[in-house]
Amino acid sequence: MMDPQLPCEAEVVERIQESSSLVTLRLRLTDEQARNAYRFMPGQFNMLYLFGVGEVPITMTSDPDDTATLDHTIRSVGRVTNKLVQLQVGERLGFRGPYGRGWPLSEIAGQDVVFVTGGLGCAPVVGAINYIAARRQSYGKLNIMQGVKHVNDFIWKERYDQWRALPDTQVLLAADVGTPVWPWHVGMVTELYDELDYDAENTTVMMCGPEGMMQAVTKHMVKNNIDESDVWLSMERNMQCAVGLCGHCQYGPHFVCRQGPIFNCRELKPFFAIRGF
Amino acid sequence: MQAKHGSLFLARNHFQRLIDVLVGEGYRCIGPTIKEGAIVYDLLDDVAQLPRGVRDHQSPGVYSLQVDADPRWFSWANGPQALKPELFSPRTVMWRVVRDETGLVFQPVQPKQESTAVIGVRACDLAALKLQDRHFLEGSYSDPHYQARREALFLVAVNCTSPAETCFCASTGDGPRATSGYDLVLSEVEEGFLIEAGSARAEQILAALPTAPVTPAQEAVAAETIEQAARSQTRVLDVDGIRKDIQTVLNDSIRDDSIWEDVSEHCLSCGNCTSVCPTCFCFSESDDGGLQLDESEHIRQWDSCFTQGHSYIHGLTVRSDTKQRYRQWIVHKLDTWHDQYGSSGCVGCGRCISWCPVGIDITAVAKKITAGKLS
Numbered sequence: 001m002m003d004p005q006l007p008c009e010a011e012v013v014e015r016i017q018e019s020s021s022l023v024t025l026r027l028r029l030t031d032e033q034a035r036n037a038y039r040f041m042p043g044q045f046n047m048l049y050l051f052g053v054g055e056v057p058i059t060m061t062s063d064p065d066d067t068a069t070l071d072h073t074i075r076s077v078g079r080v081t082n083k084l085v086q087l088q089v090g091e092r093l094g095f096r097g098p099y100g101r102g103w104p105l106s107e108i109a110g111q112d113v114v115f116v117t118g119g120l121g122c123a124p125v126v127g128a129i130n131y132i133a134a135r136r137q138s139y140g141k142l143n144i145m146q147g148v149k150h151v152n153d154f155i156w157k158e159r160y161d162q163w164r165a166l167p168d169t170q171v172l173l174a175a176d177v178g179t180p181v182w183p184w185h186v187g188m189v190t191e192l193y194d195e196l197d198y199d200a201e202n203t204t205v206m207m208c209g210p211e212g213m214m215q216a217v218t219k220h221m222v223k224n225n226i227d228e229s230d231v232w233l234s235m236e237r238n239m240q241c242a243v244g245l246c247g248h249c250q251y252g253p254h255f256v257c258r259q260g261p262i263f264n265c266r267e268l269k270p271f272f273a274i275r276g277f
Numbered sequence: 278m279q280a281k282h283g284s285l286f287l288a289r290n291h292f293q294r295l296i297d298v299l300v301g302e303g304y305r306c307i308g309p310t311i312k313e314g315a316i317v318y319d320l321l322d323d324v325a326q327l328p329r330g331v332r333d334h335q336s337p338g339v340y341s342l343q344v345d346a347d348p349r350w351f352s353w354a355n356g357p358q359a360l361k362p363e364l365f366s367p368r369t370v371m372w373r374v375v376r377d378e379t380g381l382v383f384q385p386v387q388p389k390q391e392s393t394a395v396i397g398v399r400a401c402d403l404a405a406l407k408l409q410d411r412h413f414l415e416g417s418y419s420d421p422h423y424q425a426r427r428e429a430l431f432l433v434a435v436n437c438t439s440p441a442e443t444c445f446c447a448s449t450g451d452g453p454r455a456t457s458g459y460d461l462v463l464s465e466v467e468e469g470f471l472i473e474a475g476s477a478r479a480e481q482i483l484a485a486l487p488t489a490p491v492t493p494a495q496e497a498v499a500a501e502t503i504e505q506a507a508r509s510q511t512r513v514l515d516v517d518g519i520r521k522d523i524q525t526v527l528n529d530s531i532r533d534d535s536i537w538e539d540v541s542e543h544c545l546s547c548g549n550c551t552s553v554c555p556t557c558f559c560f561s562e563s564d565d566g567g568l569q570l571d572e573s574e575h576i577r578q579w580d581s582c583f584t585q586g587h588s589y590i591h592g593l594t595v596r597s598d599t600k601q602r603y604r605q606w607i608v609h610k611l612d613t614w615h616d617q618y619g620s621s622g623c624v625g626c627g628r629c630i631s632w633c634p635v636g637i638d639i640t641a642v643a644k645k646i647t648a649g650k651l652s
Contacts, residue, residue: 004418006372009381030380051376052566052573077591092380236590240562243418247559247580248587250609253616258417270528276601277608 004243007049007094008034012087013069019155022120023085024061024073029095038067042127043102043234043262047242048072048084049094056080057099057239057257061127063134073123099242100261103128103206103232112140112198116217118147118189118209124234124261125208126156133166140203142169143196147189147213150177170197193220200225208234215272218265231265251277285488286495288469289348293324295433295472298485299394304431307363308396309356314342316356318363321396328353335441335627338636351397351465354441357553357632359402363393364426365409365558371422371575388425396433398459400452401444401626403434405555407458411618412558431478434459438502443627445512445640451624453506464499471499512630512640516611516621519643523612526646534600536649540642541603543635548581550629550637551606556614556622559587582606607642 014026027048029035045059056078062071076085087093105128113132117125132139144163148154154175164171172195178186185192190213205221207214214233222228237249237256244258252271254260259267271277287295296306300322308321311328321327327350334341335354342353366389373384413423437446437453446452455462460479464471471491474480526536551557561580566573580587583602588595596602614622623639630638 003385003421005420006385007374007383009383011380049374049575051374051381052564054564055562075591081591092376094374094381094383237595238587238589241560241577244416245413245418245420245558245560246562246577247582248561250605250613252608253613255617270524274527274530274534276596276598277605 004096004099005241007047007055007096009092010048010070010095012089012091012093015087015089018073021076021085022073022155023076024071025084025087026062026069026071027093027095028069030092035067038070038098040064040067040070040098041102042105042131043124044098044100045242045261046070046072046095046097046099047239048074048080049096050080050084050087051093053083054080055094055240056084057242059124059127059261060098061123061130063130073126075120097242100257101259103131103262104204105131108204109138110140110202112142112203114143114145114196114198114203114205114221116145116189116205116207116209116214118213120148120153120155122146122208125206126159128206129163133163136166136169140168140199141197142166143172143198144169145172145174145189145192145196147174147176147209149175151175151179151182170195172196190216190220193224203230205231206234207232211235211272228266229264232262233265233268234262235260235268284464284471284473284491284496285483285486286469286491287463287472287486287488290469291487292350292470294486295482296322296324296396298482299396299431299433302392302482304392304394306394306396309351309353311342315340316342316353318356318359318395318397324350327351327397332439333441335443335631336636337443337630337638338633340631348467349438349465351435351437351463352439354437354439354444355399355401355626355628357628359555360395360398360406361409361555363395363430364406364423365413365560365579366422366426368576368578369422371562371577374573374575376571376573388422390425390429392429392431393426394431394433396435398432398434398455399437399626400434400455401437401446401624402555403432403455403458404446404449404451404624405626406432408556408614408618408620408622408624409558432459432461434462434475436462436464436499436503436506438465438506440506440510441627441631443512443630443638444510444625445514445627446625447507447510448513449516449621449623449625453510454503464503466495466498466502468495471495512627512638514623514625514640514643516623519647520612520615520621522643522647523608526649527608527612534604536646537600537604539649540607540645541600543637544583544599544603545635546583546599546602547634548583549632549634550639551581551583552579553628553632554610555626555628556610556624557581561586582609607639607646610639611643 010027016024172192173184174189240246244255249256330347333353413420434455610622
């Protein structure tokens with residue numbers, strides 16, 4: 001068996017500058033056998049290794065049915081990512097994965113879906129939205145809520161325009177700080193709750209963003225007759241081994257890298273309400 | 278595993294034979310020696326290296342050795358480390374990567390597999406070993422480095438006759454008698470050792486030793502000494518009770534978390550407790566390119582939940598203050614460990630009490646938590 005702690009080689013086949021600090025690297029595993037064997041679900045992640053520097057966990061935004069290349073959207077926020085985003089087409093890096101549990105996308109076929117994201121990029125949710133967009137007829141009404149602090153933080157405008165054009169789909173955008181040309185809501189994204197369109201009996205909520213925001217949204221949704229077991233969220237913790245051994249990603253009894261990073265909100269009790277776990 | 282023949286007697290002057298037979302079977306022998314004023318497990322080829330007549334005096338923040346007229350060699354409780362560094366190495370090279378014109382080539386580093394016999398393993402260390410086994414081997418993924426070292430291990434337990442003031446294994450149910458998980462188990466009496474095999478391969482070792490039948494008097498003395506060792510322990514940890522109390526306190530801390538401030542008030546966040554804890558398993562991974570530009574090593578090293586880096590995510594530290602880190606250690610060790618591995622993460626060895634530079638006592642903290650729950 002291949003050691004899941006040992007990377008294999010990947011090559012950058014395309015580099016897309018999404019914003020000043022955000023880059024999508026389209027990667028291809030150079031080993032044909034590894035490439036053909038690779039399977040994932042949106043929400044799972046890989047460990048990307050920059051030669052001599054280190055590894056970081058990065059989720060995929062591309063479609064799981066096409067594993068010839070794998071899109072990784074990376075924000076430069078630290079020692080490893082600052083350099084990863086500078087990799088150019090043809091350059092090589094280390095790659096191991098996928099790890100963890102993804103979104104329950106096949107289990108929720110037929111249901112209405114509400115995506116709520118806050119902050120920058122929210123790649124874990126983008127992968128799931130892309131998945132549903134590509135299989136639009138298999139799901140009910142689709143709601144996409146995205147809140148950013150400042151208009152300048154909003155990226156992937158074209159992508160949101162494409163989603164908005166899908167049947168039975170609405171995209172609700174909000175920026176805490178707007179500009180005269182920002183056509184969408186100015187204020188908290190949660191002020192747009194009333195515009196959501198879903199059947200509470202038959203809806204799944206998927207979230208990504210600051211934990212405080214996800215707690216507030218969970219509270220609101222549950223108050224509006226969504227069952228807690230239908231609320232899923234993406235958690236982040238320090239991850240180094242990705243196989244549940246190094247201990248950094250522990251969140252209460254969970255190892256986020258193994259039992260997560262996608263959790264049902266019931267699983268996170270009682271720790272979700274307490275700061276610093 | 279119950280031995281077929283029960284105990285035999287090994288006279289003190291034949292103890293060297295045990296080491297020699299193990300070495301003859303290809304084992305590297307490790308056992309208690311004295312180094313820099315502490316019991317340290319190190320290479321052992323001569324019984325003269327054993328800590329004869331040595332007692333360890335341990336209390337919160339205190340560890341010291343004293344020699345007296347006691348003829349015994351194992352009349353001490355424990356040192357800062359025992360089995361953990363043998364299995365979960367403090368530093369392991371996981372893989373190497375070479376960069377050439379074509380790209381990156383990743384090379385696994387073969388796990389180190391050296392047959393090792395550890396003499397003088399305590400019941401608390403065996404209990405901790407079982408927990409480390411569950412973590413490193415019995416999850417969805419087995420760590421090859423731990424596994425190689427584990428498979429190469431031969432364990433010679435010695436029942437504890439002289440707990441330190443800091444010990445509380447009797448209350449956690451992990452000692453002082455070693456009941457399973459060993460190859461050989463010894464009970465020390467004045468004139469020698471009662472010795473019993475716990476595995477088939479140990480029967481062979483035992484057969485090669487000049488043993489004699491055990492007298493009923495020796496049997497009685499050995500049993501009474503271990504029972505006395507249990508009775509002499511003054512510290513107590515109720516592993517089921519404290520778990521419930523922590524859960525109550527956590528629920529309450531949504532409103533008021535002052536109890537954690539109280540119990541962590543003196544903590545320096547130094548990580549000594551996690552280093553000496555035989556069950557702590559956290560490690561960090563890093564890369565060492567050295568001065569070469571075309572080669573790099575990927576390394577894992579022991580880490581501690583008391584470091585700032587432990588909970589770092591993209592520019593943010595989840596547990597930014599000592600209170601939160603202390604709470605993490607206590608909640609993990611005494612509560613969520615049960616969820617993860619089916620039992621408490623504390624085996625009552627008391628090391629974290631002795632080696633804490635400010636003498637924080639986990640049993641006293643547990644009492645405070647129990648007394649301090651709001652509801």
